[in-house]
Amino acid sequence: MKILTVGRQSGLVADDGGHDDGSGDGRRASIMDGGGNPGGDFSSGHVRRTVFEKLQPFREQYLKSLEETNKKAQEELVFWKARAAKSEQEAAALRKKYGVSDD
Structure with missing residues (x-):
């Protein structure tokens, strides 16, 4: 063969x-x-079309999972950016309170 x-x-x-x-x-x-x-x-077109149709549910499931993961990552990014900004504000307030310069 x-x-x-x-x-x-x-x-x-x-x-x-x-x-x-x-x-x-x-x-x-x-x-x-x-x-x-x-x-x-x-025919190669028929086979490709059939494979495409059979894989479509898996492709949709993967894209949905990817969107959910991306959304969670974006939410986590927003959380950490807000936390960093808050920490910076607290540090600036403490520096001002105790007379420490940023230099």
């Missing part, structure tokens, strides 16, 4: 056991038709 690769398309090819030297009868059974496309109803 060999793997046939032509451009972006590939398929499995069962070969007759012959060699490149011409021995064997040269017949091959392939899942590819004569035009380089998979035989039957499995």
Whole structure:
């Protein structure tokens, strides 16, 4: 069994056991038709569309999870920025109270 690769398309090819030297009868059974496309109803466009449709729920779930994670991270960022600003204000008030300069 060999793997046939032509451009972006590939398929499995069962070969007759012959060699490149011409021995064997040269017949091959392939899942590819004569035009380089998979035989039957499995054109590359059909397969891609089917895979896209089957993966869509997982893609939507991933994006939803990503949005939730991003929202939580944004909320945490806002919290820490507010806490840092508050700490800076408290430090400035203490410096002023005790006469410590920023220099």
